[in-house]
Amino acid sequence: MxxxxxxxxxxxxxxxxxxxxxxxxxxxxxxxxxxxxxxxxxxxxxxxxxxxxxxxxxxxxxxxxxxxxINPFMRQVIRAKSIAPSLNSNIEELSQYIEDVLEEAKKTPNLEEARTIESKAFRGTEYYQDEALKEILGLKNAIHKISTREEFKDIAACALGSIAVQSSTWVRASDLRKRVPQKYNPENFSPYDEFEMKINQFLKDIQESKEQxxxxxxxxxxxxxxxxxxxxxxxxxxxxxxxxxNYFRNTKLELWxxxxxxxxxxxxxxxxxxxxxxxxxxxxxxxxxxxxxxxxxxxxxxxxxxxxxxxxxxxxxxxxxxxxxxxxxxxxxxxxxxxxxxxxxxxxxxxxxxxxxxxxxxxxxxxxxxxxxxxxxxxxxxxxxxxxxxxxxxxxxxxxxx
Ligand SMILES: C[S@@+](CC[C@H](N)C(=O)[O-])C[C@H]1O[C@@H](n2cnc3c(N)ncnc32)[C@H](O)[C@@H]1O
CATH class of the missing domain: 3.40.50.150 (Vaccinia Virus protein VP39)
Incomplete structure (x- = not known):
């Protein structure tokens, strides 16, 4: 088709x-x-x-x-993508911020804390495997904690949102659906590595973009x-x-x-x-x-x-x-x-x-x-x-x- x-x-x-x-x-x-x-x-x-x-x-x-x-996460994606070409001249400052985020994100919460945070947000439903949850929360906290220009935060948030569902035990259709355990990510899957790969691709795209x-x-x-x-x-x-x-329910992990x-x-x-x-x-x-x-x-x-x-x-x-x-x-x-x-x-x-x-x-x-x-x-x-x-x-x- x-x-x-x-x-x-x-x-x-x-x-x-x-x-x-x-x-x-x-x-x-x-x-x-x-x-x-x-x-x-x-x-x-x-x-x-x-x-x-x-x-x-x-x-x-x-x-x-x-x-x-109407979706605040999608507005953030649009802001990140439309501002990207104009960040070409600030690439060093942006790269430094990303390095700081990656460093800070290594401070992950322990599993008990992480599960409590997830459970409060989603009334007890689990969305991530143990290690993935700790890493994804480490990234969330780092982006929230490190102060910088709003445009840089939009870029980092867009990268985190873009790995939110793939890092979980769920899959996106018209709503989010739980995967069967055979379809879970392998044990060595790391949201931290996925984020790093994504954000490096973003930085490369920014550097290669035509200033607008x-x-x-x-x-x-x-x-x-x-x-x-x-x-x-x-x-x-x-x-x-x-x-x-379900436009909101199927982006709830990104929104959170x-x-x-x-x-x-x-x-x-x-x-x-x-x-x-x-x-x-x-x-x-x-x-x-x-x-x-x-x-x-x-x-x-x-x-x-x-x-x-x-x-x-x-x-x-x-x-x-x-x-x-x-x-x-x-x-x-x-x-x-x-x-x-x-x-x-x-x-x-x-x-x-x-x-x-x-x-x-x-x-x-x-x-x-x-x-x-x-x-x-x-x-x-x-x-x-x-x-x-x-x-x-x-x-x-x-x-x-x-
Ligand atoms: C079919 S998608 C549009 C996709 C878009 N053409 C693109 O290429 O990404 C429809 C969008 O309408 C948004 N939406 C739903 N109700 C809305 C409203 N009242 N005002 C503005 N946007 C709304 C949804 O969040 C969704 O992102």
Whole structure:
């Protein structure tokens, strides 16, 4: 199956590949889109910036970039990656800081202390094997303890976050899942060595990068926030799909290791402000549901098809209604931020629940038109598969503000 439009092609691209993000798209996929719709010096906005692919690529192509991203760890990754080329001239100072962190990180807590800290954070669930837990906490403490410039801390935190899950006994899917013991890391696996390797790669990428004027600005944390900005030429984004991804739960180790949360209790506040796209965001949402009739038809079909099944989850129709309610809020915001004649290019995929196909792309077109957009094109990107193996797709919706 084609990997076009997925993060896979980013993995080995310097800086872009620093933090592997399953939900991201790739630099080479959006390069052409940026060039098709904008010129140098124009303004691009990504309301769901993720690991910052739009942000970095637009910046490389000398466009001004603004973004929103609700996940504090992902914002830290974007800051680290977008500041990286400008740290070229401070490489010695940065390398010294990294050496200090590596030295300090050797002071690991003892196992009993380490298990108590982990248990307080995650209500008794264990995420790491004994030695790995001590080392990962040694690194966490060192980054927290050594004072330096915020940019340097962002680089170190990004490196620690990028080894958080691989160093654990868990694996990332739409949520974190416990590995079977046969898939645990070998006994000689060392998070400390992994971190050192990662950070050395980061330093090399920084040294080899082309110095760039940083014109990257966080506009707001959430895509739902209304802003005064009215000069955007292109909105280029991939909003969450309606597929159950637990955007916070699946980055909870990164959020904890970098100090964005103290325990899994803190995840609930983050979930309330996130787009309703995963099952666990349904009950925490506090925005009123908009009962669009064209969405309701699908929600009712799911209710009818699911009710007779043993594994029926009542939250799924709510998820669908919540998703499109939220879509109207952010699409309206994008419409207001764009200049007249500006475009919104939206990467989206359809979904299937209990055998009912949800044409997410078509429903988003209806919502886009209802907020004032004209649909220029729905561009096919690649085939995907739903959990039951039936075909789904990924498309780019191209809207214009007339
Ligand atoms: C599909 S991913 C975007 C990936 C991105 N295109 C990339 O290449 O990395 C969607 C992102 O939307 C973020 N998100 C969810 N709700 C949000 C909200 N209300 N405002 C801003 N970002 C949000 C999630 O944290 C996630 O990182």
């Amino acid at each position: 084609s990997t076009k439009g997925t993060f896979k092609d980013n993995k080995n691209v310097p800086i872009h590949g620093w933090y592997p993000y399953v939900e991201g798209f790739a630099r080479n996929f959006i390069l052409e889109i940026i060039e098709e719709f904008t010129k140098k010096g124009e303004n691009i906005h990504d309301p769901f910036a993720g690991t910052g692919t739009t942000v970095l690529t637009a910046n490389e192509l000398e466009r001004n970039v603004t973004y929103s991203e 004027k940083v014109k990257v600005n966080l506009l707001s944390d959430s895509a739902f926030d209304k802003t005064e900005k009215r000069d955007i030429d292109l909105v280029l984004t991939s909003p969450p799909y309606v597929n159950g991804t 290791l970098t100090g964005a949360i103290n325990s899994s209790n803190d995840l609930s506040d983050l979930r309330t402000s996130a787009m309703t796209a995963g099952i666990n965001t349904v009950s925490s949402r506090d925005r009123e549901i908009n009962n669009f009739s064209f969405v309701n038809n699908y929600a009712k079909k799911i209710e009818n098809a699911g009710m007779s099944r043993e594994n029926y989850d009542k939250r799924i129709p709510k998820l669908v209604r919540g998703y499109f309610t939220d879509s109207k809020i952010w699409l309206e915001n994008m419409y207001n931020m764009l200049k007249s004649g500006g475009h919104a290019v939206i990467d989206i995929g359809d979904s299937k629940f209990y055998g009912i196909h949800i044409p997410v792309d078509e429903l988003l077109i209806d919502i886009g038109i209802s907020v004032g957009f004209k649909l220029i094109e729905s561009r096919f990107v690649r085939k995907r598969n739903s959990n039951d193996g039936s075909p789904l797709k990924q498309v780019l919706l191209i809207f214009k503000k007339i």
